[in-house]
Amino acid sequence: MIKVLFVCLGNICRSPLAEAIFNHKIQALGLSRKFKSDSAGTSDYHIGELPDERSVQCANRKGLNISHRGRQVNRTDFRDFDYIIAMDESNLTNLQALSAKYNYPNKEIFLMRDFVNGCEGLSVPDPYYGGEEGFDEIYQILDTSIESFLAKIKAVHQNYA
Numbered sequence: 001m002i003k004v005l006f007v008c009l010g011n012i013c014r015s016p017l018a019e020a021i022f023n024h025k026i027q028a029l030g031l032s033r034k035f036k037s038d039s040a041g042t043s044d045y046h047i048g049e050l051p052d053e054r055s056v057q058c059a060n061r062k063g064l065n066i067s068h069r070g071r072q073v074n075r076t077d078f079r080d081f082d083y084i085i086a087m088d089e090s091n092l093t094n095l096q097a098l099s100a101k102y103n104y105p106n107k108e109i110f111l112m113r114d115f116v117n118g119c120e121g122l123s124v125p126d127p128y129y130g131g132e133e134g135f136d137e138i139y140q141i142l143d144t145s146i147e148s149f150l151a152k153i154k155a156v157h158q159n160y161a
Contacts, residue, residue, distance in 0.1 A: 002157060004037045005081040006112070007091055011041030011070040013135070014087045014124050016051040018112065018142045020064045025146060039068060040077065042094040046070035052128065058135040078104035085110045085149070088123035113141065115148035 006018035019039040026035045049070045050056070059066045077084065078099050084107065086092040092111055099107040113119040124141050127134030 001033075002035050002083070002153065003081045004035065004083045004085065005073075005077055006037065006039040006085050006087070007042060007073060007095060008039075008087040008124075009041055009043050009091060009126065010046040010128070011039055011068075011072070012046045012049060012052045013055050013126065013128050014138055014142070015039035015041065016066050016068040016070075017055045017059060017135075017139060018085070018087070018124075018146065019068060020059050020066045021139070021142050021146050022149075024064050025150060029150075038081075040071050040073045042073055042091050042098070044072045047072055054127070054132055054135045057132070058139050062139060073098060075102040078102050078107050083110065083149075083153075084108075085112050087112050088126070089121075112145045112149075115152055116145050117148075119145075 004022060006015040006022070008014040016039050019037050022037050026032055047070050051066050051068055056066050073095065084095060086095055086109060089111070092109060095109045099105060099109065111121065112124050113122040124138055125134065127138050
């Protein structure tokens with residue numbers, strides 16, 4: 001089983017939406033038994049909270065369900081997940097520091113948009129302080145990035161195609 005963790009700052013906007021998109025795509029491909037996904041935040045701002053209502057509404061408009069409670073990245077995540085994917089450079093830096101602190105200094109951590117040709121190094125913008133249109137924008141970015149990520153997984157892990 002391949003385990004994927006999506007990470008943003010508070011775990012209420014970008015990462016739960018990424019998790020929902022990913023789960024929808026693997027279910028549509030009939031691969032639900034081969035993957036496990038989760039999402040978390042690098043901060044402790046929203047532990048136990050439901051996702052931002054705008055993320056939930058965006059997901060609902062696309063026919064997706066978000067069933068998640070905010071949580072913070074912890075030590076066991078670096079052991080348990082095959083792919084840890086940060087939404088932006090700040091969270092990538094935080095995750096790299098945590099991986100060293102938790103004695104996983106060689107853990108490879110990815111940026112979400114690094115899987116899309118021509119978007120390497122770009123962040124998934126944080127829509128928290130904006131309006132509904134920001135959530136639609138990140139949905140599009142995440143949808144494209146996750147599609148590219150799944151193509152990489154199929155290429156690297158051929159028995160999961």
